Amino acid sequence: MKSNRPSKPERRPNRMGASATPRNERPRREAPPRVENVRPQGAVSSQMSWRDKFDAWSAHHSNSAIESLLRMLGTPLQSLMTWLVIAIAIALPAALFVVFSNVQQIGQSWQDSSQISVFLKKEASAGQAQDLRSRWAKRPDVVQATYVSPEQALEEFKLGSGLGELANHLDENPLPAVILVKPKIGGNAPDALTSLQQALVADPLVADVRLDMLWVKRLHQFITVAERFVVALAGLLALGVLLVIGNTIRMAIENRRDEIVVVKLVGATDAYVRRPFLYTGLWFGVGGGILAAILLALGFWWLSAPVTQLADLYQSSFRLQGLGFIESLQLILIAGFTGLIGAWIAVARHLYQIQPR
Known part of the structure; x- marks a missing residue:
């Protein structure tokens, strides 16, 4: 018995000997190769700017x-x-x-309240004493120099001692003229005061210089x-x-x-x-x-x-x-x-x- 199925079209061989594609069958096109995102292997080096480094440093x-x-x-x-x-x-x-x-x-x-009492000789006049005071006041190691006349010294003695009546009966004023020198005391106070005392006593008009150095040294x-x-x-x-x-x-x-x-x-x-x-x-x-x-x-x-x-x-x-x-x-x-x-x-x-x- 003959089958009712349609017969397959015969493929005619081409010149090279291969079978040709039938006319009613379209050739299949191969799909293009699929390209995948391939990540490069290994570490990727990148250079950081100095600003990024500073930001990371400050953040840490x-x-x-x-x-x-x-x-x-x-x-x-x-x-x-x-x-x-x-x-x-x-x-x-x-x-x-x-x-x-x-x-x-x-x-x-206490040091600011300290002063050197310089007693002048009897023959020193008031003018000489004022010149001496002005010369000593210009020294760099002296803050102030004050002249006290014999009359002022006697008045201070009367007020301070309470012996005013007895002092009025004196024939002459026994107190000498005094120059009160206020020294400028620095870090080497004892040495500076000793040097100043020696300079003051060397003057020919000076009779004596009194300074209590013991408490300053202490x-x-x-x-x-x-x-x-x-x-x-x-x-x-x-x-x-x-x-x-x-x-x-x-x-x-x-x-x-x-x-x-x-x-x-x-x-x-x-x-x-x-x-x-x-x-x-x-x-x-x-x-x-x-x-x-x-x-x-x-x-x-x-x-x-x-x-x-x-x-x-x-x-x-x-x-x-x-x-x-x-x-x-x-x-x-x-x-x-x-x-x-x-x-x-x-x-x-x-x-x-x-x-x-």
């Missing part, structure tokens, strides 16, 4: 400062105890420095000893602050040892790792300085009233002076710098020992 500084402060505030009791230790260590030499400054003011007032030596004591104590307590901050930073480094190792493994530099700990030391120093300034202000406020009453009893205008705004700001900056130095020493010592293996 700000993040480190804020993060270190938040870590300290996260443990308020421990941070407060460290701040108090630093504040006490800073407040002690600062208080001695302020007391020393007040003592210097008292000593300066006061000057006391100020020198007190100044050295304050400097030595400040150095010792600054060393104590360095040790306290260094120990605190060492504990912080040990607590974050694993984090430091991981950060170093991914390529962080020592400066990158060191930066948060330096800000921690800075915050400890600044906080201790602020507490020290507050303690000093409260202490001198508490002492100012009795010191004023004591000065009034001695008819003195002395007033206890504490730290001003500029001095308090300097104290805080010095404390912050000391904390930064202590943190740098601790980090440089302990961070070198933490290396990834």
Whole structure:
């Protein structure tokens, strides 16, 4: 039986021997190759501008400062105890420095009230005495020179001693003319006064020069000893602050040892790792300085009233002076710098020992 299916068209061979495509069948077109976005293999290097580097550097500084402060505030009791230790260590030499400054003011007032009494000879006339006074007043080591005539000296003796009636019965005035010389006292007060005294007594019109050098030498030596004591104590307590901050930073480094190792493994530099700990030391120093300034202000406020009453009893205008705004700001900056130095020493010592293996 013949099949009813339509017969397939026969393919005629071409000249090359291949079968030709039938006329009623269109040739198939091959699809174009599919191009995929092939990502280049390996790392791609890119050059950062100096502005991008600066922005990244400043951003890490700000993040480190804020993060270190938040870590300290996260443990308020421990941070407060460290701040108090630093504040006490800073407040002690600062208080001695302020007391020393007040003592210097008292000593300066005593030195300003000192004067050299130069007694002239009997044969010296008033004109010669005035010329001598004018010559001495022009000296660089003399603040003021005042001439006191024999008559003025006798009147002052009558008023001061209460023996006016007895002095009226004297045949002649026994008091000589006097020139009161007020010296300009510098840092080397005893040496300067001795040199001035020798220059005054060398004049032929001078009979005698009186100056109480003992109390000046004692006061000057006391100020020198007190100044050295304050400097030595400040150095010792600054060393104590360095040790306290260094120990605190060492504990912080040990607590974050694993984090430091991981950060170093991914390529962080020592400066990158060191930066948060330096800000921690800075915050400890600044906080201790602020507490020290507050303690000093409260202490001198508490002492100012009795010191004023004591000065009034001695008819003195002395007033206890504490730290001003500029001095308090300097104290805080010095404390912050000391904390930064202590943190740098601790980090440089302990961070070198933490290396990834």
